[in-house]
Amino acid sequence: xxxxxxxxxxxxxxxxxxxxxLVQTLWxxxxxxxxxxxxxxGFVLIFKASGVFNFAxxxxxVFAALALVGLYDTLRRWGVPAxxxxxxxxxxxxxxxxxxxxxxxxxxxxxxLVNQPDIILFMATFGLTYFLIGFGELVFGGDPxxxxxxxxxxxxxxxxxxxxGGFVSMQKIxxxxxxxxxxxxxxxxxxxxxxxxxxxxxAVADSHKAALSVxxxxxxxxxxxWFAAGIVALATGIMWGARSEVSxxxxxxxxxxxxxxxxxxxxxxxxxxxxxxxxxxxxKLGEFYWGPLLGSGIESWxxxxxxxxxxxxxxxxxxxxxxxxxx
Amino acid sequence: MFYREAGQFKTxxxxxxxVFPILQDRIGLALILFAAFVLLPLSASDFFLSVVMVPFLIxxxxxxxxxxLTGYTGxxxxxxxxxxxxxxxxxxxxxxxxxxxxxxxWILASGLFASGVGxxxxxxxxxxxxxxxxxxxxxxxxxxxxxFVRVPWLVNYNVSxxxxxxxxxxxxMPVTGPNATPQFRYLVILSIVTLxxxxxxxxxxxxxxxxxxxxxxxxxxxELIGIKLYRTKLLxxxxxxxxxxxxxxxxxxxxxxxxxxxVFGIDQSFFILFMVIIGGLGSLAGSFFGAALIYGLPIFMRxxxxxxxxxxxPSTVEHLTFMTVGGLIIFFLIIEPNGLARLWQIGKQKMRxxxxxx
Amino acid sequence: MLRExxxxxxxxxxxxxxxxxxxxxxxxxxxxGVKAVSGVSFDIRKGEIRAIIGPNGAGKTSMLNVINGxxxxxxxxxxxxxxxxxxxxxxxxxxxxxxxxxxxxxLFRGMSVLDNIMAGRTLKMHxxxxxxxxxxxxxxxxxxxxxxxxxEIIDFLKIQEIRRxxxxxxxYGLQKRVELGRALAMEPELLLLDEPMAGMNIExxxxxxxxxxxxxxxxxxxxxxxxxxxxxxxxxxDRVVVLDHGIKIADGTPAEVMRNQAVIDAYLGVAH
Numbered sequence: 001x002x003x004x005x006x007x008x009x010x011x012x013x014x015x016x017x018x019x020x021x022l023v024q025t026l027w028x029x030x031x032x033x034x035x036x037x038x039x040x041x042g043f044v045l046i047f048k049a050s051g052v053f054n055f056a057x058x059x060x061x062v063f064a065a066l067a068l069v070g071l072y073d074t075l076r077r078w079g080v081p082a083x084x085x086x087x088x089x090x091x092x093x094x095x096x097x098x099x100x101x102x103x104x105x106x107x108x109x110x111x112x113l114v115n116q117p118d119i120i121l122f123m124a125t126f127g128l129t130y131f132l133i134g135f136g137e138l139v140f141g142g143d144p145x146x147x148x149x150x151x152x153x154x155x156x157x158x159x160x161x162x163x164x165g166g167f168v169s170m171q172k173i174x175x176x177x178x179x180x181x182x183x184x185x186x187x188x189x190x191x192x193x194x195x196x197x198x199x200x201x202x203a204v205a206d207s208h209k210a211a212l213s214v215x216x217x218x219x220x221x222x223x224x225x226w227f228a229a230g231i232v233a234l235a236t237g238i239m240w241g242a243r244s245e246v247s248x249x250x251x252x253x254x255x256x257x258x259x260x261x262x263x264x265x266x267x268x269x270x271x272x273x274x275x276x277x278x279x280x281x282x283x284k285l286g287e288f289y290w291g292p293l294l295g296s297g298i299e300s301w302x303x304x305x306x307x308x309x310x311x312x313x314x315x316x317x318x319x320x321x322x323x324x325x326x327x
Numbered sequence: 328m329f330y331r332e333a334g335q336f337k338t339x340x341x342x343x344x345x346v347f348p349i350l351q352d353r354i355g356l357a358l359i360l361f362a363a364f365v366l367l368p369l370s371a372s373d374f375f376l377s378v379v380m381v382p383f384l385i386x387x388x389x390x391x392x393x394x395x396l397t398g399y400t401g402x403x404x405x406x407x408x409x410x411x412x413x414x415x416x417x418x419x420x421x422x423x424x425x426x427x428x429x430x431x432x433w434i435l436a437s438g439l440f441a442s443g444v445g446x447x448x449x450x451x452x453x454x455x456x457x458x459x460x461x462x463x464x465x466x467x468x469x470x471x472x473x474x475f476v477r478v479p480w481l482v483n484y485n486v487s488x489x490x491x492x493x494x495x496x497x498x499x500m501p502v503t504g505p506n507a508t509p510q511f512r513y514l515v516i517l518s519i520v521t522l523x524x525x526x527x528x529x530x531x532x533x534x535x536x537x538x539x540x541x542x543x544x545x546x547x548x549x550e551l552i553g554i555k556l557y558r559t560k561l562l563x564x565x566x567x568x569x570x571x572x573x574x575x576x577x578x579x580x581x582x583x584x585x586x587x588x589x590v591f592g593i594d595q596s597f598f599i600l601f602m603v604i605i606g607g608l609g610s611l612a613g614s615f616f617g618a619a620l621i622y623g624l625p626i627f628m629r630x631x632x633x634x635x636x637x638x639x640x641p642s643t644v645e646h647l648t649f650m651t652v653g654g655l656i657i658f659f660l661i662i663e664p665n666g667l668a669r670l671w672q673i674g675k676q677k678m679r680x681x682x683x684x685x
Numbered sequence: 686m687l688r689e690x691x692x693x694x695x696x697x698x699x700x701x702x703x704x705x706x707x708x709x710x711x712x713x714x715x716x717x718g719v720k721a722v723s724g725v726s727f728d729i730r731k732g733e734i735r736a737i738i739g740p741n742g743a744g745k746t747s748m749l750n751v752i753n754g755x756x757x758x759x760x761x762x763x764x765x766x767x768x769x770x771x772x773x774x775x776x777x778x779x780x781x782x783x784x785x786x787x788x789x790x791x792l793f794r795g796m797s798v799l800d801n802i803m804a805g806r807t808l809k810m811h812x813x814x815x816x817x818x819x820x821x822x823x824x825x826x827x828x829x830x831x832x833x834x835x836x837e838i839i840d841f842l843k844i845q846e847i848r849r850x851x852x853x854x855x856x857y858g859l860q861k862r863v864e865l866g867r868a869l870a871m872e873p874e875l876l877l878l879d880e881p882m883a884g885m886n887i888e889x890x891x892x893x894x895x896x897x898x899x900x901x902x903x904x905x906x907x908x909x910x911x912x913x914x915x916x917x918x919x920x921x922x923d924r925v926v927v928l929d930h931g932i933k934i935a936d937g938t939p940a941e942v943m944r945n946q947a948v949i950d951a952y953l954g955v956a957h
Contacts, residue, residue, distance in 0.1 A: 124657050124660045130597075130650075131650050131652075133649050311463075529820035533824055533828060534827075541804050545792075551775050553779035555776055
């Protein structure tokens with residue numbers, strides 16, 4: 001009886017009696033959700049256009065962030081003054097690096113595996129992940145770094161809003177994150193739906209053979225897509241890195257994208273956003289109001305359970321296409 | 328010219344159903360077993376047994392477990408580390424609660440607990456397929472990670488949060504703890520692994536193995552011929568988790584001597600998965616090949632560095648190992664998706680016609 | 686070409702008067718908005734060879750899938766061996782004695798021919814998990830026993846040389862034969878064949894037709910087959926049901942059906 005009360009009544013009572021905490025939790029969840037969707041977006045891009053689930057997206061986030069910070073430090077050592085100039089110069093070079101990475105991945109990994117079943121490509125991205133981990137640690141070193149958020153012009157500090165009987169604190173960087181992600185999503189949706197290259201991307205996602213037969217160069221498309229995913233990874237790395245620090249532990253966060261993708265479907269950009277928000281908010285609410293019952297740290301698996309329960313009722317996710325098996 | 332079947336006719340279906348129909352294969356197997364059970368303990372150094380053979384056997388066992396689930400039944404699992412942990416913790420609780428029962432019995436029994444957990448996390452497999460099921464196993468992995476750390480009862484309220492292995496004996500000699508000799512530990516592990524591999528081979532070559540492979544290849548058709556999908560998948564989870572659980576118990580009790588929960592994390596799951604991929608999905612021999620390669624590679628690289636006297640930091644070697652493993656996986660997937668086991672088969676095929684090219 | 690095979694007993698009252706083995710009662714099946722089958726009823730009598738024909742998209746494969754238990758019809762029922770069901774799962778159909786082959790061969794590509802056909806014996810193999818662990822002893826005895834049965838099928842289908850070949854490596858015609866073998870291994874009472882001759886040349890068709898007839902004669906298996914080749918249909922089947930756009934438009938002996946104007950219109954009735 002007591003247990004039932006604790007699980008089903010008490011958390012809601014808490015929510016009601018301290019609405020400012022609720023709003024705070026919701027905001028924190030929104031921010032986390034937006035960042036999850038950003039990672040998920042990278043997965044969706046590649047999956048949409050090549051049918052590959054890019055497990056290495058997480059390490060690409062870390063790699064991009066490390067490259068940015070590393071390049072900034074190198075530029076500083078060459079005498080470029082600290083500040084926006086060096087930061088944006090480093091950013092430009094990093095973007096070029098991500099393009100180079102996409103190019104190499106296409107040549108070395110995607111082209112030889114072009115007709116293999118998806119599971120083989122999926123496993124190949126495991127290999128890519130481990131390779132990039134080793135390579136990244138070799139080149140950049142394993143200690144955590146500080147993201148050059150200020151130099152890039154990202155705001156610091158927090159705004160405290162008086163509401164709901166108390167204070168709700170919003171980090172300015174978080175607000176910036178929400179804005180930036182929204183802009184990216186809008187841009188990507190536009191790219192996919194309205195442009196010629198977007199149409200080509202969708203064609204490739206549907207059928208490699210058919211796309212080839214209408215003259216679409218698979219190799220070009222793949223480089224474009226992995227480059228786009230690389231840009232998303234860079235943006236993710238900057239935002240995540242600015243909120244905490246840049247280290248290899250970040251790549252585990254990428255696994256969190258999986259529940260997001262399950263909810264939102266693997267091929268839907270709006271789905272990635274909605275899925276991210278559901279997971280982010282669900283996780284924060286769960287951890288804050290129900291967490292004390294179970295002990296701390298349940299956010300490490302809560303998202304997966306939410307996704308799992310969801311899968312049981314809707315195996316194709318919120319936005320995914322229902323798969324009809326043809327015999 | 329030596330590896331020929333000429334003259335070896337099977338005169339009954341009984342004989343033809345044997346797992347190693349070619350005489351040379353049987354001789355080869357006998358030699359390997361002889362070397363493993365007799366030659367190695369007598370001649371190999373303590374270092375070799377402790378650092379190479381013991382881990383190799385334990386990883387091979389875990390790889391067999393994962394192979395049954397992912398290679399034979401086609402259910403991708405990222406929870407191997409967690410299941411190994413369940414076995415280890417179960418064994419610890421059992422032996423601390425009932426210290427008089429022989430540790431080997433508890434090691435073998437602990438697998439059953441892992442089995443139970445495996446079945447639990449395999450339940451979604453009725454509704455969820457393929458890649459999505461991998462996410463369920465990921466949920467299992469992270470949840471078990473959390474349990475191992477947050478449930479102090481599991482480590483008997485040990486302050487360090489880790490298992491500390493008590494000394495246990497077998498046939499009067501210590502088999503766990505600091506006094507256990509490498510030779511004895513090796514022989515016990517070898518015996519258990521050999522027995523369990525034999526069981527796995529029996530299962531895989533019979534009706535159950537065929538059901539698993541049918542589910543992997545085309546589950547709709549499998550249903551058609553009367554295979555009950557749900558039962559088959561859950562059985563795969565159960566057997567696979569058993570093997571991983573026993574491997575986990577062996578790992579803690581007869582190898583490490585203690586265990587921090589981090590040992591059973593997602594990295595371990597990937598480690599074993601790589602062994603299975605490179606060794607060959609759907610091949611028991613492949614599990615051994617993969618374990619040897621993936622476990623042996625860092626050791627080999629480290630020894631090569633010291634042997635050649637190169638001035639490379641150990642951390643750098645580790646990074647290079649990661650890169651090599653990653654690169655090897657991609658390489659194998661391009662060249663031979665069926666892994667080392669298939670390369671071995673092709674090699675044997677070439678041997679059969681040697682010295683002719685075909 | 687196929688005329689010589691007609692040494693079998695002519696279609697007559699003895700077969701036509703056999704007991705009804707399976708009856709489809711007013712079955713309708715739709716996918717989303719697409720109506721695959723609408724209000725179809727027919728029966729299959731014990732020991733006969735029943736052909737289901739019709740132009741592409743007529744709903745023939747869907748009909749077979751319903752009989753099999755793959756698709757659950759929105760409306761209607763299937764009566765099999767006297768028992769009427771609204772819903773049946775595929776493994777229940779298998780246990781009840783229905784076996785099936787597919788248009789796009791549904792073999793287990795990772796396994797050899799022998800293993801594929803042995804897989805068909807799964808329902809008949811009962812040795813428990815415990816004995817399977819040991820293999821030597823009762824489980825192995827059971828394997829060998831079923832191996833003997835499977836070898837008879839292999840002899841019957843003349844695929845001895847390829848028994849250890851992984852099926853993925855076989856040419857299409859042989860794959861279809863192996864699939865037939867797997868279905869036969871189930872010792873079915875009702876065998877559903879979905880376009881068994883598709884993609885075959887003349888010799889392969891003759892071989893397959895011979896096998897189908899032999900299965901019907903030798904094992905007494907009732908057969909329902911979907912087929913496009915009119916020559917095959919005329920020579921093999923006792924009775925024919927014709928579907929077009931999901932509706933039954935004719936039902937009778939081959940001769941009757943071929944004369945039916947509606948059928949001719951649906952097809953422009955040209956024998957291949």
